[in-house]
Amino acid sequence: MRAILHVDLDAFFPAVEVREHPELKGKPLIVGADPKGGKGRGVVSSASYEARKYGIRSAMPISRAWKLCPKGIYLRPHFDLYIKASNSIMNILKIHADKFEQGGIDEAYLDVSSQVEDFDQAVQLARNLMQEVLDKENLTCSIGVAPSKMLAKIGSDYRKPYGLTAVKEEDVKEFLFPLKIRKMPGVGPKTEGRLKELKIETIGDLACASPQMLTRLFGVWGARLHEFANGFDHSEVIEEYETKSVGRDTTFERDVDDAELMQRILDGLAEEVHEDVIANGFKFKTITVKVRYQHFDTHTRAKSLSFPTNDLAILKNSALRLISPLLRGNRKVRLIGIRVSNLILSNQQSDTR
DNA sequence: TCTGGGGTCCTAGGACCC
């Protein structure tokens, strides 16, 4: 029997802020960009449940959040605090898992198959974990218990906050089919729109759709969607991921057309990326720059070197050469960024590719 | 409503090699 837990911390950033400042408890709290009286540029990172009552959600423009709830308490994120709290909690969870995979700052998958004799014991383990995290860290989480990662993830979201949802093998279809397609991990706004045009609204509709048609329209992803909808997901809890790329980008407070300013900012971003690369012992072969113009159309330019390097001067020069053509033509620029990929560990010899 | 910053994965065309 396979038993997977997905643990998801409830409104994590605001919850940590409340823990540090108990007087904030019960207030509509919005962690994200500076709203600047409704003129701010940026988005909501995370909103407390009280703020969600006003319709405020993660990734919503902060200016819109301000209109919905001008009296809310708006905080800049304190990532150092969140990372510390996250690490403590992950260390608690890890102990109870055969295999452990962190899926972000506020969530993790645990394969607990050999820790339990049956499904009911897995549910009890989840219950104990929720209690242990609350006792030790004074933060709440929600957990999904299921035979697969995908179902566990949908489960953890099903009864938030401080909710436990267990989906047994024999109940999979009954649980899954009535859900909206958007609940499926990997179905975002675009895929939702395309599926709705095909009159596919629920996971049950998706399960009954022709897999050939889904593959034609969505490629390999379409085939997986169909399998997921029918409850098939054999993906494993992966202990270690390797970093594939390192990058930095920045959005200007106002759209700019000053090429010299942009060059200085790009140099600064290159220095930050370089620091990260050195700290992790990487070399890189590919450099990619990104420019987002005034109305959000975004372009990238990439160049692969014939050799891996970690040299800052090469990084800066390459980035400048790549970005220059994108900055001609006096278009106002909203964002610039730089990323390196094709990484190898710098203590390895160079022709590893 | 007007869209952050950190990433991952997929697609598709073209170059190039055997």
Place this chain on the structure above:
DNA sequence: TCTGGGGTCCTAGGACCC
């Protein structure tokens, strides 16, 4: 003279996740 097929790498763009 009128054009194969498989594999890999590169580049640009797009969808998605937290």
